[in-house]
Amino acid sequence: MFNHLTDITRKARRILLLSAIGAISASWVGGTAFASAGPISATTNFDSGGGAEVAVGSFEGAGDARADARIRVELTDPMGYPHKGYLHFKLENGADQTVFIEVTNIDDSRMPADHRLFYTTDLEKLDWRKMEHEIGNGFLFTLPSDQVYISNYHAYPYRNIVRRVEELARHPNVATEVIGQSHEGRDMHAIRIAAPDLDRERALDYVILTRQHSGEVQGSWHMDGAIDFILDVIEDPARQFADDYVFHLIPAANPDGIFHGIHRLDAQGHNLNRQWHAESPVEIAAIKNYLRDNVREVHWGLDLHSSTNLPFNYPAVWYDERAVDEEALEIIEELVEAVNSFDTANATASDSRSRGFIYREFNAVMVTTEVSTYWPGQTAESLREEGRAFIHATTRTVATD
Numbered sequence: 001m002f003n004h005l006t007d008i009t010r011k012a013r014r015i016l017l018l019s020a021i022g023a024i025s026a027s028w029v030g031g032t033a034f035a036s037a038g039p040i041s042a043t044t045n046f047d048s049g050g051g052a053e054v055a056v057g058s059f060e061g062a063g064d065a066r067a068d069a070r071i072r073v074e075l076t077d078p079m080g081y082p083h084k085g086y087l088h089f090k091l092e093n094g095a096d097q098t099v100f101i102e103v104t105n106i107d108d109s110r111m112p113a114d115h116r117l118f119y120t121t122d123l124e125k126l127d128w129r130k131m132e133h134e135i136g137n138g139f140l141f142t143l144p145s146d147q148v149y150i151s152n153y154h155a156y157p158y159r160n161i162v163r164r165v166e167e168l169a170r171h172p173n174v175a176t177e178v179i180g181q182s183h184e185g186r187d188m189h190a191i192r193i194a195a196p197d198l199d200r201e202r203a204l205d206y207v208i209l210t211r212q213h214s215g216e217v218q219g220s221w222h223m224d225g226a227i228d229f230i231l232d233v234i235e236d237p238a239r240q241f242a243d244d245y246v247f248h249l250i251p252a253a254n255p256d257g258i259f260h261g262i263h264r265l266d267a268q269g270h271n272l273n274r275q276w277h278a279e280s281p282v283e284i285a286a287i288k289n290y291l292r293d294n295v296r297e298v299h300w301g302l303d304l305h306s307s308t309n310l311p312f313n314y315p316a317v318w319y320d321e322r323a324v325d326e327e328a329l330e331i332i333e334e335l336v337e338a339v340n341s342f343d344t345a346n347a348t349a350s351d352s353r354s355r356g357f358i359y360r361e362f363n364a365v366m367v368t369t370e371v372s373t374y375w376p377g378q379t380a381e382s383l384r385e386e387g388r389a390f391i392h393a394t395t396r397t398v399a400t401d
């Protein structure tokens, strides 16, 4: 028994839905009482929710009779991208109830059936935990709280990025600034990190950006790890970077896409990483303006992405052949080593991509890094570790005398 979505809710943001589980009858579970249980509801209508229509229905005894309710997840992509790759929804009012979760169209995605979803009860802390059971043809899950967020990987909402920027702004070696607004008016930020005694005339610029493809959340965790590595080196009395760097980080290149839980495009339907060559959408224009105003000599650039391709089935690093020399290729090899889930590099022409822009305007190397969203070993910590390794692979540190 499932409610049909109305056209209005579909239009609204493909979200949601909920339903009538209040009607659960206790008869099929041997008389267990549900008197205190309210109706469970499901929604993707929150910061970074998206990628599915979720229906809550009564569980009528098919499958495993221990379930209190049945959650049907239909993967969707509001922008029509064929490989449905992002999933983040919330179940409410179901504390201690056991639900049977089905992903009804898993074949429309590259999500392997043995993938396990992640959940958290606290989206502020982002303490994602992996579920016990594989998705398969459906599985049981006991809701630990009245608010449970469920995602296919480690979703990272816009407001968490903003909070991270605000925390960093209080740090003595960090400066932050708002570099513009997204199409829908969300702030875009740059984070600048440099050692306190830096000689700006000699310093090289290092550019890192992520979330152009908003659902590729792994980039935010990579960026967190990169920031940790940079601050660790700057603050370690025993070592320093061999060259002086000013790190410029753009943590949310596509704020509207992140907020709306869109996998690969912005809320206007642009693939932002194909918009760097001519007149760009406001988000990319803001980044280009910031870089032109603040960057002089680029040492290296990273554009942090992830891919729904399965492990070892896609390049870990994409680069622009025109930008690289022998030395750069060696660094690229080290970067490939740093990626857990893919193990090759590939060159493509890239005028419309960020790395083409960095080549044209600064005659420097920026690469696109990719990790598999479905690498089984992936944790928030493994992602932060990769982010640290990316900076380690692309810079040199020396012991201080």
Ligand SMILES: [Zn+2]
Pocket: 213, 216, 305, 306
């Ligand atoms: Zn991407």
